[in-house]
Amino acid sequence: MTARETEGVLVTIDGKEVRAPEGELLIKTAEDNGTYIPRFCWHPRLKEVGMCRMCLVDIETPGGSMMVTACTNPISDGMVVDTKNDRVKKAQEAILEYLLINHPLDCPVCDRGGECPLQDQTMSYGPGETRFVEEKRHFEKPIPISDLVLLDRERCILCARCTRFADEVPGDPLIEFKERGYGTQISIFPNQPFSSYFSGNTVQICPVGALTATPYRFRARPWDLKAVESTCPHCTAGDRISIEASQNQVLRFLGVDVDATNRGWLSDKCRFGFEYLNSEDRLTNPLARQEGGTYEEVSWGEATSIIAQRFGAIREAHGGDALAVLGGAHGTNEDAYALSVFARDVLGTKNIDCRMDDALGTRLLTGIDRRARISDVDTAGTIIVWGPDLKEEHPTLYLRVRHAVQELGANLIVIHPRATGLDDRADLKITYRPGSGSDLLTQLRGGDRDDVNALLEASPVVAFVGRTGYTEGPTMAEAVASWILELEDSRVLPLARRANVFGALDMGVAPDLEPGRIAATETGRDTRQILGGLASGDIRGLLLVGADPVRDVPDGSLATSGLSGAEFVVAIDMFHNDSTAHADVILPALGFSEKEGTVTNIEGRVQKVNRIAPGSGQSRSDWSIIADIATALGSDLGWTSEQEINDAMMARVPAYAEASWDALDWEERDGVVVPAPGADVPVYRPEMTTQPTVGAELVLHSARKLYDDGVMMRKGPSLHRLAPGGFAHLHPDDARRLGARTGSAVRLVTKRGEAELPVQVDPSLHRGVVYVPFNQPGVGPLGDDPVVRVTAVGEPD
C-alpha cells in the first residue's frame, strides 16, 4: 500500500499540513484537525447538500483561488485551503446577512435562543449590521406539522436538514419543500401529518428554532438547564441520551451520537417518554392496604416491618418457595443484583423472573457465543429479521438495519406475519401464519427456497431473532436461532424488550440463572408458573418490582387470577397500576434519571445511568428498599450505596469483572461489552425443535405498537394520545368471508379472553391471520393461544 492509502492524502488547512483519507469531506477533515468551519445544512449523519453556503472556503487551484463549499468538497492530495482569509470572511458575512433578511429574530420567545447555531454563528462570523431595511416576509406561526412538532416558517433557513433526515434516516418523507422560489417553505401534505416515529429528531437537528416540540415548548431556557448523560430507559438498545432538567424536573431528552448504539437518533417514544417522571400521580409515600381495601400512608419503618412480618411468616410456615419475585427489568444492574441476592439468600426462593412471559428463554437471551453486536449489521452481507417489527419495538435498531441495507448494501430478509417497517427495504419478505412457523423453517433449513439461498450467499449473516408476536411461543425463536447458528459465518441478536432485561438476567433475576449467567442448580418457577402457583395457592407471597403483569403478561387473565389468589403482595413501583391494585403494601420507587447505576443492553454493553432529579416524595431506590426489608427479616446485606453493590457484583459475576463505574467513563469509550474477554461463561446452544402446526381456520397475531397503554405511556400526555387504539386486522379474503369491512365490528373469542373490535382490512396480513395490537387503550388481553374465533357483529352487508 502506498503512503496515500495508509496515511491518506496531504492537505494544507490554514497553513497547517494534515493527512486524512482521500475523498473525505473537507469540512470534516478540517474539524477533525481543529479547524471549525461554520455550517448550517451539513450534518455528519446526513448526506451533504450544500444548501446554506455558510461553509465557503478558499482553495488554491491552478487557475487561481476559488471559493468552494467545504461540506460538498472531498479532499485530494496537495489541496491548499484557506478558511479565514478576507474573501472567506466577506462570504460568511454576506451569507449571514442574507439569511437574516427575512429572519424574525424573535430570540426572546424562541426555544432555540441560547443554543441557536444562527445566533452563535452570527455573533462569531456575522457582519454586525444589515443593509436590509424593508419589511420582512411574514408567515402564520407556528403551524403544527404533527402532534409533536410545530413549524415556524419565518425562522426556517431552508437548510433541508429536517427533510433529508425524514427521507434518509427513517424513510418517512412526509415533509418537503413546497412553493420553491420566493415562497419556499417546509410543508406537509394537507391533512397528512409528519407522523413519523422519529419526528423529534428534526427538532434536535434544526439549526434554528423553526421546529419546536410541543412537550418542551416554552418550558425552559437552555441556560437554566442542567444536563447529564445517561442511557435511554425505553428499549434494550441502550441508546445514549442527555437528560436535561431544570428545577428538579426533567424537561427533555436529547440523543447523543454514539457510534455503537443510536448515532444521535431517538424515537419519539424515547425522546418524549420522560413526562411520566413528572406526573402528579407518582407515588410519594409507602401505602398499606386497610380493611375495606383503601390505602393509608405509613412510614417506611412501618411498611418494612409489615412486609418482614408477613413474608417471614409465610417463609416459616411454608418455606421460601412459597414466595416469589416478579420484575426488576426496569431498574439498574445494581437493583437487579440486590433483588437476586435478596430472593435467593434472604427469602430463600428460586421463584424469580424479570420476564413477563413475553420474552425468550433466559439461556437464549444470555448464553449464545455467537451473539451479534449492533454494529455487526454494518458489515453484514445478509440481515435476517425473524421476530418483532423492529420499528415498533426496537426503533433505533430499525434505523440501524435500514441504514445498513440502504447505504451499505446488505441484503435483508424479513419474516413476519404481516407488514413491518422494514418491508420497503427488504430484498425478500415472507409472511406466514403464527403456528406454522416450523413448516416455513423446515423449508428454509432444507434449502428448498432458492430466493433465500441466493440471499444467504452474502455473508456474514446477522439475524435478529425474537417472538413475532405473543401467540408464537419462545421455542419457535429457539429453533430459528438454532438454524441461523447452523449457517456459516452467522451471528444472532436475540430480542427482548424491557430496558434492562439483559442486565437483570445477567444478575440472576431468572428462575434458572444465578448471577453471572450461571445455570442455577435447581430451577425455580418462571413468571407463568409463579402466576399459576399464586392462583392455586402453592405460592402465597409475591414481591412485584416495577412490574405490571396484569397488563404485560400476554395471558392477562392468568395474571389477574394469580394476583387475586395471592395471600400477600408487595409492590415497589412509581405508580398505581392494574397489578398494584392487588398489593397489600405499595412502596414508592425512584425512577429513571433519579438514580445512578449501570444497565446492560441487548448486545451486552454495560453503560451508566445517572441521576439529575431527586424523585417524588419519599421514593427510594429498589436496592435500598430491598436492603431494609432484608434487615427487617434478620439478614443484613451490608450495602450502603449503589457503588458498593457494583463492587460486590463485579466480584461475584465474572462476566462483569471489568464493568466498574470508573471504566464506564464516557469521554473515552462507549461502555464495556460483557462478558469480559476470557470470562468463564457457559455457552448455550439453542435447540432445533418442531412445533405442531395450528390447524385453526383463523389464528391470532398479537404484537406491540410503539405507543400503547402501558403505565409510563398513560402518565405522559404527549405520547399516550398517539396510541392507535384497538383494531382487528383481517386479510381481505377473510374479511369478505366473515362479512366484515373496514369500520365494521367483529367479536373475537380466544381460550383466554374476548373482545369486540373495529375491523381494519389489511392486505399485508398472511391469509387466515387476525392481528390485534397488544395492550391498546380499551382492549382487554386475548391471551397467547393462537386459536381465535371471529364473528361479524351487527348488520352484515
Added chain:
Amino acid sequence: MGSEPITLTIRPAESGKKWSDESLERARRIMARYPEKRSAVMPLLYLAMAEDGRLTNGGMEQVAELVGITPAQVLAVASFYTMYKRERTGKYLISACTSISCMLTGGDDVFEAIELESGVPHGETDEEGLISVEHVECIGACGGAPAVQVNYELIEGVTPVKARELVRWLQQERPATINTDEMQRHFGGRRSFDWAVAEEASAVGPYPAFQPFGTVGGVGEGE
C-alpha cells in the same frame, strides 16, 4: 402559556377517489417508459389535472400512490411549476408569454389585448367559468414569438388583433377540442416548427401538447 399540553390531532383525510380505469391504464403506460417509476411524476400530474380539471389533493395522492412516493413529495414537485393548476381555471386557459423574446416582439400588447377583450385580468377567471387569463414566463416558443397558449396548446406569431379574435372565437364558438394547428391557422403568424399532434382529449382542461410526455391521446404511445 400554561402547562397544559397543546392538543392537536390531525387526522389523515379520507383518500381521494380513484381514477378511471382508462386514466390508470394511461398512467401505467407512461410509467413504463421510465427506468424509475418516480420519474413519471410530472407527466402523471398532467393526467391528474385532466382527471379533475385541476390538480386536486386527491389527484396528487393518486400520483403518489402510483409512483410509490409520498404525497408531500408530489406536492414539492407540483407546487414549483405554475403550469400545474391547483385552483380551478376556466374551460379555456389563455396564457400569454411576456418573457423577453415575446416582450421584445410585442407580447405585452398581446397580453393586454387578451385582458381587455375578455375582461379578465391576470390570474383570474370570468364569472361564467369560461375563460382564465394569465401572463406567463417563457413557454419555449421564442422562435415564434410572441406566443400564446390556450390550454397549453401553442399559437405562435400572435398580434393584438388576432389575440382579440381568438378570445371572441373561444367565447362564441366554445370549441369542444382545442387544437394547436387549427388555432395557428386562424390566429397565428409565423410558426417556428410543428409543435404537436392533434388530440381530442385536450379539450377537457389544461393539457399538454408535448408528445414526448406521452400524455397525448392515442398518438405516439408506444410501450
